[in-house]
Amino acid sequence: MLEFHDFHKAYNGHTILRLPDFSIDSGIYWLRGHNGSGKSTFLQSVAGILSFEGDIVLDKHLSIKKHPAAYRNKVNFAEAEPVFPDFLTGTDLIRLFKSAKQAPARQEEPYVESMGMSAYVTAPISTYSSGMLKKLALVLAFLGRPGCILLDEPLTTLDADSLPILFSWITEQQQQAGTTFLLSSHQELENDMLPNVREMLVAGATLHYPA
Numbered sequence: 001m002l003e004f005h006d007f008h009k010a011y012n013g014h015t016i017l018r019l020p021d022f023s024i025d026s027g028i029y030w031l032r033g034h035n036g037s038g039k040s041t042f043l044q045s046v047a048g049i050l051s052f053e054g055d056i057v058l059d060k061h062l063s064i065k066k067h068p069a070a071y072r073n074k075v076n077f078a079e080a081e082p083v084f085p086d087f088l089t090g091t092d093l094i095r096l097f098k099s100a101k102q103a104p105a106r107q108e109e110p111y112v113e114s115m116g117m118s119a120y121v122t123a124p125i126s127t128y129s130s131g132m133l134k135k136l137a138l139v140l141a142f143l144g145r146p147g148c149i150l151l152d153e154p155l156t157t158l159d160a161d162s163l164p165i166l167f168s169w170i171t172e173q174q175q176q177a178g179t180t181f182l183l184s185s186h187q188e189l190e191n192d193m194l195p196n197v198r199e200m201l202v203a204g205a206t207l208h209y210p211a
């Protein structure tokens, strides 16, 4: 569960999002909104990458402002267009993230295998296509024991065969660990691909649950 208290994000004095008192129950949320409505700004704020006024509290006890390290340990984020040092390999980054997130041993293996990454994950990132890079960013977002996973435009550059695999990861993680997912996308979601997903609209500088 995520709670927002007097949340306000502005750029150069221009309000992008204002959430005086808002909460998101555990579940899977599909964030929709026009270009420039504030979806990425919202996700980056929740991830702790952008500064903002107010507070965000995860699972009733972890405040991003009062417990920044513990909060970030529980909130994982995959950016829309991931950028990683290109001299590192996927395996290097997985090792780094596992260490930072205190991930269980071999946690990445089913993800790497199911997404067909085994043949290239040991190669330098400079050799990856955009879809291969996207898959790596998604694997990294599942490492550790996250209470919340934020995926900005997770579907872009993924091939059609990879979508059901990603959706099965999301469904299993939500059911087994109760992890909350916030996904942003321009694409229409076919309901049967991701059961129990709820839509959320970013519009008018705030969030809405559609009626």
Ligand SMILES: Nc1ncnc2c1ncn2[C@@H]1O[C@H](COP(=O)(O)OP(=O)(O)OP(=O)(O)O)[C@@H](O)[C@H]1O
Binding pocket: 011, 012, 016, 033, 034, 035, 036, 037, 038, 039, 040, 041, 042
């Ligand atoms: N670093 C920045 N400085 C100033 N304004 C910014 C900055 N980043 C984003 N904005 C503005 O904030 C608003 C929200 O941008 P944001 O990227 O969050 O939208 P979005 O909903 O993710 O858009 P898209 O669907 O096009 O990816 C836009 O008006 C944008 O111009």
